[in-house]
Amino acid sequence: MTQVSLLKTTGLAILVSGLITVGCGKQGSTVSSEARSSENKKEIQNAGSDTMVNIAQAWAEAYGKANSTVDISVAGGGSGTGIAALINGTTDIANCSRAMKNIEKKKAKNTHGKDPQQYIMGLDALAVYVHKDNPLNEITIEQLGQIYGEDGSITKWSQLGIKPNDGHDEIIRISRQSNSGTYVYFKETVVPKGKEFKLGSLDLHGSKDVVEIIGNTPSAIGYSGMGYATDHVKMLKVSSKQGQVAYTPNIENVVNKTYPISRPLYMYTLGVPTGRVKTYIDWCLSDAGQKIIIDNGFIPAPKN
């Protein structure tokens, strides 16, 4: 008897809690969409590039401390996700580690009637990482193309003239998922034109994951933002052609453009921003904001 009533009450409790959650979910979503649409609510939505997510968070925190009236929410997911969110109208600012494609700009214009505005927030060298014990020190863009590109001929470390100390000759290629701006940028810069990536790479979901896995895998190679370097990995010097000088990814080499795979980090808004979004972007580009870029291992935006 008691068991039956217990069952009943638990059943009821589950039902009720289910209803409450459903109710809350609805309420929550309406509130946030209102906040997004109306200008006087103090919220800024900021989504996109996984490379930039650490900087974006640091900016949001520092800015929130200085201006308690504004609430900035940051989401990662990849540059493609950020742009999709901008086009769908669910974010105010899209962070992007690649430039917006023309087709995406057109789509945004068609949906909202406003041209996307581009801001260069800083620079990033896309570092090529190997395990810290890997004897390789430098690599050329061509070699990277042969390693990563479709039909590329390099699959073994011995083809690069080295032997990783765990004895595995096979190169374990670490790559990113296809909505990542880093993925797109690396493909455009390294893989021969018109070609795709070679199949069979480990397509990881985050900039940090790439570096972590390489730190654990002696025969792996991968690419990620230079801000993600750890003690377990080594950044290779990169030269644009065989026989040319290879450069380390650092601030100096990126600013004077000798390091061949560096790129701007962007923020995009729909139309020329006004009010709090403009104030926020201006702040990010100010000295205080640019100091945060340096603290996170990236390079400040060139002043013009």
Next chain:
Amino acid sequence: MLHRSKYKVLSEGIIECLIRVCGISAVVFVFAIFLFVFWQGKGLIFSGEFEFWKFLTTKEWYPASESNPRYGVSALIAGTVSVTVLAMVIAVPFGLGVALFISEFCSPKLKETLKIVIELLAAIPSVVWGFIGLTIMNQLIMKLFGAPIGLTVLNGAIILALMSVPIIVSIGEDALQAVPDSYREAGIGLGVTRWQMVYKVLLPAAKNGLLAAVLLGVGRAIGETMAVLMATGHAVHIPFNAEFPYLHGLDSVRTLTATIAAELGETARDSSHYQVLFIIGILLFTITFVVNLTADLIVKGVKGK
């Protein structure tokens, strides 16, 4: 005749009605989901550019390519099959062994404890399993097998095996319990040993139920997403070839489910990439449907008649 108040009769009616709705809703949901998945994917299926045979048999998976998108899922199917098969090779003997032990060999007290612990195993969220695969198992496989990287078929298979063991155990145990006691008594009467009892009496008598248990475990393994996404390395690669041992457990693969999970968020609605992911959904739905239907038919003993 028993007299009931009007209120009681009414409330009884309402409750009955509610329960009926719950029962029917399950059927409605299944059909609604299938229709939805089919609807989202149909644009590409009927577009004329889509060749179903090529989709199934080529391994080039470049859905995001701007110049030349190619949708070949054979490597993804091979990934799902390899992980599932290896998982079952591990989980079936283990799961059936546990089911036999719980049902036949252990004391009632131990039995209760074991059942609770195994149910707890089923309650661990799949993302936690994935995390274990990504961190602990990765290192372990590299050390034990000398593999260049631990995010492999084997890693995913071990994780999936642990996830499907609870299903195999609980359904297998039910099947063994359902064997009439008269069979056991007859066996004891003939003086069989315990092992002979299991081998000659229980397993043949419960074979339909045990097979169903295994197939439901397979269904679980095929449909699992998060854990395999994290544990298998997510690389488009076919782990089978003509060299012994044919299935290479230390290769990285990518499964059908993981592909949907990783790529759906990025795609523009109604683009070809979006639709092809839904076609993969239809494919998965068909596979699990066939597996579960087979399990059902076996339980009902249709095959035996």
